[in-house]
Amino acid sequence: MESPSPFKGDILKGKVGLLTGGGSGIGYEIAAQLGKHGASIAIMGRRKHVLHSAVSALQSLGVHAIGVEGDVRNKEDCARVIETTVKQFGKLDILVNAAAGNFLVPSEDLSPNGFRTVIDIDAVGTFTMCQAALEHLKKGGVIINISATLHYTATWYQIHVSAAKAAVDSITRSLALEWGTDYGIRVNGIAPGPIDDTTGTSKLLPEKVLLKRKQESALYRMGKKWDIAMAALYLASDAGSYVNGTTLVVDGGIWLSSPRH
Numbered sequence: 001m002e003s004p005s006p007f008k009g010d011i012l013k014g015k016v017g018l019l020t021g022g023g024s025g026i027g028y029e030i031a032a033q034l035g036k037h038g039a040s041i042a043i044m045g046r047r048k049h050v051l052h053s054a055v056s057a058l059q060s061l062g063v064h065a066i067g068v069e070g071d072v073r074n075k076e077d078c079a080r081v082i083e084t085t086v087k088q089f090g091k092l093d094i095l096v097n098a099a100a101g102n103f104l105v106p107s108e109d110l111s112p113n114g115f116r117t118v119i120d121i122d123a124v125g126t127f128t129m130c131q132a133a134l135e136h137l138k139k140g141g142v143i144i145n146i147s148a149t150l151h152y153t154a155t156w157y158q159i160h161v162s163a164a165k166a167a168v169d170s171i172t173r174s175l176a177l178e179w180g181t182d183y184g185i186r187v188n189g190i191a192p193g194p195i196d197d198t199t200g201t202s203k204l205l206p207e208k209v210l211l212k213r214k215q216e217s218a219l220y221r222m223g224k225k226w227d228i229a230m231a232a233l234y235l236a237s238d239a240g241s242y243v244n245g246t247t248l249v250v251d252g253g254i255w256l257s258s259p260r261h
């Protein structure tokens with residue numbers, strides 16, 4: 001059962017949030033929590049049926065929600081999705097870049113195009129969405145980029161994702177500096193650890209790796225999507241007013257000990 005939110009239900013009242021990859025996993029849970037705390041929500045994704053059921057689920061929670069099909073690798077899609085969101089809700093306040101690509105593969109077997117595909121989705125896609133949204137975020141908007149902890153050391157069979165998420169963290173810092181100074185836009189990231197019931201863990205990581213991760217955690221448990229959504233609420237709301245350019249690690253403390261597996 002979901003834990004009750006520690007935040008007041010109206011902290012994002014009147015705000016509009018757009019989430020890439022918002023149709024499933026961590027992206028969906030952030031969409032649901034932003035919505036339950038007052039924001040109108042647009043979710044962007046490549047798969048029509050996934051978007052459709054996510055929008056129905058959001059609406060059944062009482063959230064004003066729309067789904068807009070699009071691929072963050074396509075610049076025209078990014079611009080169209082943002083325009084559709086603004087047309088529907090009148091503005092854009094919060095952009096969450098949660099779209100990601102991943103698969104496990106030994107470096108010697110990964111093709112340059114496989115490497116490029118993940119860089120394109122995670123890093124270039126994040127940059128393209130941020131740039132396309134800029135004009136609308138200039139009235140005090142917030143950007144949250146979903147990252148990972150894979151690249152803090154090195155992670156087996158994840159050379160492409162590690163490189164992509166390192167780039168995402170760097171994008172977060174650069175935009176926080178430039179757009180924080182010029183426009184008052186706060187740009188932050190969240191680096192989830194292993195989160196229960198997501199593609200990144202349940203489908204990609206073997207059981208023994210997950211057990212080791214849990215054993216390494218200072219809190220001795222896997223994270224929940226809810227944990228990541230609460231971090232997003234903090235960063236998106238006025239509670240995070242003075243937080244800019246950081247990537248918040250939400251992994252129960254695993255990064256402190258040993259991310260090796």
Ligand code: HXC
Pocket residue numbers: 100101102103104105109110111112113114115117118148150161199200201204205
């Ligand atoms: C080796 C692979 C591969 C695999 C794809 N490729 N899957 N190489 N092993 N398992 C290679 C292909 O051969 C091709 O290179 C290139 O990648 C592009 O593949 P496509 O299938 O044409 O790409 P596309 O259809 O656009 O799909 C994108 C994708 C796919 C990323 C490859 O897996 C996808 O869309 N996944 C859904 C999103 C997802 O996985 N989300 C989970 C994120 S979890 P060649 O050279 O043959 O042309 C996450 C958490 C990270 O990010 C931290 C926790 C671990």
